[in-house]
């Protein structure tokens with residue numbers, strides 16, 4: 001397990017983030033919750049292909065795996081599923097597949113589902129957030145340029161809305177952080193329900209963080 005990330009709301013139960021995603025780590029750090037990271041490894045095969053249910057199920061599997069290893073902790077797991085109609089777009093294996101994903105997404109609206117599971121000693125909660133993302137109509141040169149950047153390779157759907165991928169997107173309906181992979185409204189609600197203080201000492205947090 002990694003060293004605890006300092007936060008302002010100390011005093012609650014031990015929080016563990018069951019994710020290797022740097023985005024999730026950054027966002028949980030922003031909330032000021034002290035936590036450690038323990039990566040769950042690949043979840044087992046899932047029984048469902050329905051995207052919302054799949055995101056919830058995989059998030060729960062990740063959190064449960066780590067919760068078994070650290071009894072007493074509150075463990076948070078998350079999973080992002082990108083769906084275009086009935087087709088699921090995972091992480092592209094190479095630039096060619098990334099370009100193929102972008103051709104599919106170009107000029108259309110797709111869904112991003114992010115599941116959040118919080119598993120504690122005496123409760124388990126799972127919730128799934130949805131955002132609808134519309135891409136611009138992309139030219140072949142734009143698709144080639146983005147695919148060659150490599151940015152989309154470790155990301156569901158083959159793009160990152162938080163960086164260069166922002167230039168692909170025309171509209172987002174729903175919570176932006178759902179697309180990045182960690183819907184903060186859900187994370188805050190579920191952590192509080194599990195007894196974890198979030199933003200209880202906002203003044204200290206702002207002073208420490210300083211102006212943006």
Ligand SMILES: Cc1cn([C@H]2C[C@H](O)[C@@H](COP(=O)(O)OP(=O)(O)OP(=O)(O)O)O2)c(=O)[nH]c1=O
Pocket residue numbers: 018019020021023039040078079080081082112154155156157158159160161162165179180181
């Ligand atoms: C669509 C999109 C996805 N993503 C990322 C979020 C997730 O990290 C990733 C989806 O893969 P996930 O399997 O949800 O997560 P992960 O493999 O990165 O990490 P872990 O399983 O250890 O929790 O895609 C972005 O960062 N930006 C985006 O715009």
